[in-house]
Amino acid sequence: MNKPEPITTRVTAMTGTDYPIIQAPMGWIARSQLASAVSNAGALGVIETSSGEFDNIREEVARMRELTNKPFGMNLALAFVKSSDAVDFVIEQKIDFVTTSSGSPNLCTSILQEAGIKVFHVVPTLEMALKAIDAGVDGLVVEGGEGGGFKNPAPVSTMVLLPLIRSRTTLPIIAAGGINDGATMAAAFMLGADAVQMGTRMLSSAESPVHKNWKQAVVNARETDTVFLNQQSRPALRALRTKRTEELAALGKFQVMEQMAGHHQLYFGGDMEAAIPLIGQVCGRIDAVEPVSDIIYTTINGFRAALADNAKRYGVV
Incomplete structure (x- = not known):
């Protein structure tokens, strides 16, 4: 499959990637094998820390740099930040882009930014989004309740949460939850996203390390x-x-x-x-195990096709 032309958004400008697609930081799964495949395909691979296995993660970062010369990011699961050690660990890895989750962004946003790192915080509600904005984050990962993994006890769907938060901020937004192809990526962009994050789709990819x-x-x-x-x-x-x-x-x-x-x-x-x-x-919408590059390229082609087809259908110039 031929590689599509790049897409420029505020998120790709921050990350240096070709495409505004982020791989979710799934514990134990989001390591060099998967993340390097994502980065090499022009999206942003992300290394997890939610496993708490920092010695192994340090080795994965080193391995990542052997497998790709493309940009990649890291997630900092704040529930594991019992001291400044975890924040120092992330800074030591010389990562340019970090998502933070499962805790208050006040713990580390300014520290990471002082180290030259762009910080996006994962938010499942408007209230948490406003707190993250007040903390000075560079952007948000707006995560709908249909997504997998750790969630807010009162889940809100992406279709509701994304436009709600967009109405209250001009910060760049990465949309997460329910996104696996070009059509859902286009829908997220129409609701205010600057990029999308995929978890379940990447978990089930050919390069995913899971059984x-x-x-x-x-x-x-x-x-x-x-x-x-x-x-x-x-x-x-x-x-x-x-x-x-x-x-x-x-x-x-x-x-x-x-x-x-x-x-x-x-x-x-x-x-x-x-x-x-x-x-x-x-x-329920995934029916095949496919290579990461095929997933990303098909998504980008489908995104462009969805926008063009609907513009033509409804006479939008």
């Missing part, structure tokens, strides 16, 4: 095959419907990390009942 059983589970899943867990506590989670997650759904609240103890057997051993498989509702 083939998990990828096949995504391909087989229907749009109703996720469950929303731990809604009476924090963090809430959106995950694949399995025997384990069905039982957890009935509890209302539980200790999340206890249920994730078998993550290695799930992620890399293919035991879908060993832990909680975190995915978004968009799993």
